[in-house]
Amino acid sequence: MEELIGYILQFGGLNKQQIELISSKATKTQLCKDDYFAEAGTAFDQIVYVQEGIFRICYFNKNGDEITKYFIEENRLFSNPYKEDLMTEYIQALTDCKLIVFSRKDWNELSNTIIDWDTITHKIFQKGLVEKLDRRSALVNEDATTRYLTFLEKFPTLVNRVPLSYIASYLGITQQSLSRIRKNIS
Amino acid sequence: MEELIGYILQFGGLNKQQIELISSKATKTQLCKDDYFAEAGTAFDQIVYVQEGIFRICYFNKNGDEITKYFIEENRLFSNPYKEDLMTEYIQALTDCKLIVFSRKDWNELSNTIIDWDTITHKIFQKGLVEKLDRRSALVNEDATTRYLTFLEKFPTLVNRVPLSYIASYLGITQQSLSRIRKNIS
DNA sequence: ATCGTTTTTTACCAAATGATAAATGATTTC
DNA sequence: GAAATCATTTATCATTTGGTAAAAAACGAT
Numbered sequence: 001m002e003e004l005i006g007y008i009l010q011f012g013g014l015n016k017q018q019i020e021l022i023s024s025k026a027t028k029t030q031l032c033k034d035d036y037f038a039e040a041g042t043a044f045d046q047i048v049y050v051q052e053g054i055f056r057i058c059y060f061n062k063n064g065d066e067i068t069k070y071f072i073e074e075n076r077l078f079s080n081p082y083k084e085d086l087m088t089e090y091i092q093a094l095t096d097c098k099l100i101v102f103s104r105k106d107w108n109e110l111s112n113t114i115i116d117w118d119t120i121t122h123k124i125f126q127k128g129l130v131e132k133l134d135r136r137s138a139l140v141n142e143d144a145t146t147r148y149l150t151f152l153e154k155f156p157t158l159v160n161r162v163p164l165s166y167i168a169s170y171l172g173i174t175q176q177s178l179s180r181i182r183k184n185i186s
Numbered sequence: 187m188e189e190l191i192g193y194i195l196q197f198g199g200l201n202k203q204q205i206e207l208i209s210s211k212a213t214k215t216q217l218c219k220d221d222y223f224a225e226a227g228t229a230f231d232q233i234v235y236v237q238e239g240i241f242r243i244c245y246f247n248k249n250g251d252e253i254t255k256y257f258i259e260e261n262r263l264f265s266n267p268y269k270e271d272l273m274t275e276y277i278q279a280l281t282d283c284k285l286i287v288f289s290r291k292d293w294n295e296l297s298n299t300i301i302d303w304d305t306i307t308h309k310i311f312q313k314g315l316v317e318k319l320d321r322r323s324a325l326v327n328e329d330a331t332t333r334y335l336t337f338l339e340k341f342p343t344l345v346n347r348v349p350l351s352y353i354a355s356y357l358g359i360t361q362q363s364l365s366r367i368r369k370n371i372s
Numbered sequence: 373a374t375c376g377t378t379t380t381t382t383a384c385c386a387a388a389t390g391a392t393a394a395a396t397g398a399t400t401t402c
Numbered sequence: 403g404a405a406a407t408c409a410t411t412t413a414t415c416a417t418t419t420g421g422t423a424a425a426a427a428a429c430g431a432t
Binding site: 061065067069118119122125126129130132133136137138139140141142169171172 | 251304305311315319326355
């Protein structure tokens with residue numbers, strides 16, 4: 001729980017009382033490798049902090065290929081960015097996971113007590129979106145090898161925990177290409 | 187000004203008084219083709235509504251290539267997503283433009299009078315970010331021809347107003363390739 | 373341990389894209 | 403209007419990547 005509070009504190013100050021209030025709304029939960037945490041077409045009304053584990057967000061494109069859009073590492077908050085709407089994407093655990101979960105209702109009600117809560121919330125998710133945009137965007141203009149090298153830089157802890165095919169899909173290349181690239185750079 | 191108000195009304199209700207207050211803070215201004223509206227390394231503390239014209243957001247990658255990250259069409263609000271920080275990107279007018287501009291100070295102070303203002307603001311920019319993420323992200327897993335066809339779908343009004351080289355850079359391909367693709371699909 | 377399944381690697385060839393260079397077309401400037 | 407500048411197209415060739423298929427390796431269940 002301390003890590004989560006530390007994470008939130010990056011985005012705004014909180015006193016002891018407020019921290020306790022936040023903690024009181026939190027529920028710890030777990031998820032097994034390969035479980036789906038949310039599926040496209042369903043509602044997803046939770047705010048989730050990843051204590052341990054990795055997730056991926058994916059969807060199916062027009063050809064029916066499953067595309068990994070991004071990964072979510074440890075010590076991140078995530079949610080459904082389109083609050084009101086149903087999910088358009090799948091959220092899958094890639095390892096066994098330990099999570100801290102809030103209902104959106106509870107989370108939002110914290111703003112009744114914590115004056116800056118909405119601002120903090122928006123900063124958190126805005127920063128997350130900007131980061132995702134930048135990372136994904138950066139892939140577009142690079143060749144396959146550079147994409148993989150950048151991936152290794154940005155996600156050094158993921159390579160050995162995520163199947164090659166998911167990484168290839170994230171990078172926009174085939175798994176055969178990625179395998180070849182791995183061979184060449186080693 | 188009506189269009190701007192209409193745009194904002196998509197994200198939350200406003201009464202007549204509030205609309206007048208918003209309008210009173212707005213400044214109309216113009217920009218010429220190819221002018222830079224903001225440059226990387228400088229502060230950018232404005233909220234801008236594009237009444238007429240097209241912008242592009244671009245940056246220089248490690249190789250010194252200028253990358254067009256996205257376009258901003260008519261009837262959109264934009265700003266510097268990283269509020270506090272200096273710009274990391276350039277904002278350039280690609281046509282003569284008519285703009286409605288707010289200082290961030292004025293814009294933010296509207297929340298003193300308009301109860302939902304912060305929420306509306308965050309919705310606007312969050313939606314913008316999600317859209318940018320999805321568009322840019324979708325390019326990663328497609329081949330060059332599909333990228334261009336999708337571009338034509340999503341930005342039907344841009345093709346004839348934006349230089350080919352910028353479109354190519356946006357799509358992550360060379361301008362020669364794009365020229366070849368244009369030839370093939372016609 | 374063994375079988376069956378899944379993942380990753382490897383190989384080969386076809387197709388797409390990039391790099392370079394030159395030609396054409398369009399626009400600006402004087 | 404001619405010259406100069408810039409944008410786009412075309413062409414050629416080298417390189418990269420994708421598609422298909424098969425082999426090897428890793429993993430799981432019994």
